[in-house]
Amino acid sequence: MIEKYRTAVQDMTRLNRLFAILSDPASLDVVVDRVVIALSEMFAADVVALLTPDGHGDFTTVGAIGLPEELRGRPFSGCDTCCAAAAIRSRAPILVADAMRDPGMDPILTGLEIQTAAWLPVLGAREILGVLVVGRGQPLPFSLSDTDLIMTMTQRVGLVLESARADEERVRLEFRLRQAEKAESLGRMAGAIAHQLNNKLTGVMGSLELALNEVAAGGDPRVEISHAQVAARQASRIGQQMLAYLGHGSRGRQDLDIVALCRDAIQEVELSLRAEILLRTVFPHRPLIVRGSSADIHQLLTNLATNAVEAIVREGEIVVAVREMPANEIVRSSLLHCDWIPGSRTYACLEVSDTGWGMDAEVLKNAFDPFFTTKFTGRGLGLPVVHGVVRAHDGALEVNSSPGVGTTVRVFLPLVEEQATA
Numbered sequence: 001m002i003e004k005y006r007t008a009v010q011d012m013t014r015l016n017r018l019f020a021i022l023s024d025p026a027s028l029d030v031v032v033d034r035v036v037i038a039l040s041e042m043f044a045a046d047v048v049a050l051l052t053p054d055g056h057g058d059f060t061t062v063g064a065i066g067l068p069e070e071l072r073g074r075p076f077s078g079c080d081t082c083c084a085a086a087a088i089r090s091r092a093p094i095l096v097a098d099a100m101r102d103p104g105m106d107p108i109l110t111g112l113e114i115q116t117a118a119w120l121p122v123l124g125a126r127e128i129l130g131v132l133v134v135g136r137g138q139p140l141p142f143s144l145s146d147t148d149l150i151m152t153m154t155q156r157v158g159l160v161l162e163s164a165r166a167d168e169e170r171v172r173l174e175f176r177l178r179q180a181e182k183a184e185s186l187g188r189m190a191g192a193i194a195h196q197l198n199n200k201l202t203g204v205m206g207s208l209e210l211a212l213n214e215v216a217a218g219g220d221p222r223v224e225i226s227h228a229q230v231a232a233r234q235a236s237r238i239g240q241q242m243l244a245y246l247g248h249g250s251r252g253r254q255d256l257d258i259v260a261l262c263r264d265a266i267q268e269v270e271l272s273l274r275a276e277i278l279l280r281t282v283f284p285h286r287p288l289i290v291r292g293s294s295a296d297i298h299q300l301l302t303n304l305a306t307n308a309v310e311a312i313v314r315e316g317e318i319v320v321a322v323r324e325m326p327a328n329e330i331v332r333s334s335l336l337h338c339d340w341i342p343g344s345r346t347y348a349c350l351e352v353s354d355t356g357w358g359m360d361a362e363v364l365k366n367a368f369d370p371f372f373t374t375k376f377t378g379r380g381l382g383l384p385v386v387h388g389v390v391r392a393h394d395g396a397l398e399v400n401s402s403p404g405v406g407t408t409v410r411v412f413l414p415l416v417e418e419q420a421t422a
Contacts, residue, residue, distance in 0.1 A: 032063030035157055039134060040065050043146055046137040047114055050122070050157070051076050051084065052130035059084055059131060066112075066135075076106050076133075084131045087119040091128065093151055094119040097141045106133075115139045118147055120154045124162035132157065203231035255416055256294050257287035258348050259322050265298050266320060269305040276315035283322050288348040290413045292393045297413075300389045304352040304409055307383065311356025311407060318354045325349040330412055336368065336387065336397040343394050344414035353408040359401040367399070386411070 036048040047066035051059035058075035061067065078085055083104040087094045096102045096117045100110055109117060114135035122130040132154045134142070142150075207228035211221035266281060273279055290297075301320075308318045327342035359367060368387045386409075390397045393413050401407040 029063070031160060032157075033065075035153070036063050036065045039132075039150065039153070043134060043142070043150065044136060044138075044140070045134045047109065047112060047133070047135040049076075049133050050130060051133065052122075052161075053078065062130070067108075068112075071108055071112075074108060076108060076131075082106060083117070083119040084133070087121045087131050088128050091121050091123065093121075093147045095142055095147060098139075099135065109133070109135055113137060116141045118142045118150060120147075120151050122154055122158040122161065124158045126162070129158050129161045129165075197235055200231045200235035204228045204235070207231065253291055253293060255289050255291055256297065258290050258297065258350065258413065259283050259286075259288055261294060261297055262301055262320060262322055262350065265301040265305070269302065269309075272306075273309065277309065277312055278317045280317065280319045281321070282319065284324065288322065288324055289416045290348050290393070291416050292413065296389045296392070300386050300411065301350065301352070303383070303386050304411075308352055308354035308356065308407070311354050311358070313357065316355040316406075318352070321349075321351045321353075323349050323351075324415070325412065330396065331398075332396075334398050334400070336399060340396045342396075342414075346415045347395075347412040348415055350411040350413070351408060353406060355406040358403045358405050358407050360403050364399065364401055 032050055036050060039045060039048045045066070047064070049064035049067055050062045052062050054060040054075055056075075058078040060075055061072050064072060076082075076084060081104055083094045083096060083102070084106070086104060094104075096105060096119070099105045099114045099117050105114070105117065112135075115138055117133060117135040120132045120134070121128050122132055132150070134150060136142075207224045211224035211228070214221040214224060262281075262283065266279070270279060305318065305320065312318070325347050327345055327347060330342065330347065332338050332340060368383050387397060390411055390413070395411060395413040398410040398412070399407070
C-alpha cells in the first residue's frame with residue numbers, strides 16, 4: 001500500500017511538472033525542447049522525439065533529445081507497417097518490448113540500439129498532429145502506468161501544438177492582409193501621383209505650346225510661360241510633399257522653441273477660421289526646446305489645424321495644447337506605430353483636438369495613406385505629411401477619433417537633452 005501511494009505521488013509530481021512546462025508562455029520550440037528533456041529524465045529514456053507528418057508520407061523531427069544532430073534531418077518512416085503509422089491508426093500507444101527484433105521499429109532507432117520503445121499518437125482537438133516516441137537503450141519495458149502518464153502528457157502536447165499552429169496561421173493571414181492593404185495603399189498612391197503630375201505637366205506642355213504659337217505669330221509669350229512656371233511649381237510641390245511623407249524632406253535642423261513656433265502658426269490659423277469656430281490654446285509659460293526644422297514643424301501644425309477646421313461642419317471648438325511629457329508616460333500601444341522606441345527621456349507633446357464629425361475605424365486606418373481623403377479631389381497629403389515630419393524628427397504620433405465626438409492628434413517630439421536634464 002505504501003509503495004502504491006509513493007508511486008501515485010511520484011506520478012502526480014511528474015504530471016504537475018509537465019503541465020507547468022506546457023503552460024509556460026514560451027515559444028513552441030522552447031516548450032517542445034523542455035518537454036522532451038523532462039520526459040527523458042522522468043522515464044529514464046535515452047531517446048525522446050516529437051514527430052510530425054512531413055506531407056510526403058513520412059515524419060520529420062520537431063524536437064528531440066538523444067538523437068544525434070546528423071540524424072535529426074532524416075525522416076522517420078511512415079509506411080503502413082511501422083510503429084508510427086500503427087499508433088496513428090489505433091489512436092493509442094504502441095509498446096515495443098523488443099525493439100531490435102520488431103519489424104515496425106524505425107531504422108534510425110534500431111541503429112541507436114534502442115531496446116524498448118513507446119509510440120504515442122499526439123492528438124489535437126480536431127486531428128492527429130504527430131507521434132511521440134520514447135525509447136530506452138536498456139531492456140526495460142514501459143509499464144502501463146508509465147504509458148498512461150506519457151499519453152496524458154502527449155495529449156497536452158497535442159493541444160499546445162494545435163494552438164501554436166492556429167497562432168501561426170493567424171499570423172500568416174494577418175501578414176497577407178497587411179501585404180494586401182499595403183498593395184492597395186501603394187496602388188492608390190501611385191495612381192494619385194500619376195494623375196496629379198499628369199494634370200500639372202499637361203498644363204505645362206499646353207502653356208509652352210501656346211507660347212511657341214505666340215512667338216511664331218510675333219506676339220508676347222510671357223503670359224503663357226508664366227502659366228507653365230506656375231504648373232511646374234505645383235508639380236514640384238507634390239514631389240516635396242511626397243518626400244516629406246517618406247521622412248526625407250526635412251530641411252536644416254536647429255534648436256527651436258516649439259511653444260513659440262505654435263504661437264506664430266496659430267496666428268495664421270486664426271485668420272482662416274469661420275466665426276462659429278472657437279480656437280483655444282493651452283501653452284506652458286516656459287519654452288520647450290526641440291531640435292528640428294522650423295518650416296517642417298510649422299507645416300505640421302498648420303496641416304493638423306486645417307484638418308480640424310474642415311472636420312467641423314457648423315460650430316465647434318479646436319484646442320491646441322503643448323506640454324512636457326516623460327517618455328514613460330507615452331502609451332506606445334496607442335501610437336500609430338506601437339513598435340516605436342523612445343530615444344529621449346522627455347518629450348514635447350503637441351495636441352490638436354476638435355469637436356468635428358470624427359472618423360470611424362475604417363477611415364482612421366487609411367487616414368495617413370497618401371492621397372486618401374473623404375473630402376474633395378486634390379486633398380489627401382495633409383496627414384501623411386504630418387506623419388513623415390514626425391518620423392523625420394524621431395517622434396511618435398497618436399490619434400484618437402470617434403464619429404460624432406471628434407478627433408485628437410498628439411505629436412511627441414524629443415526635447416533636447418540639455419533641457420530634459422535641467
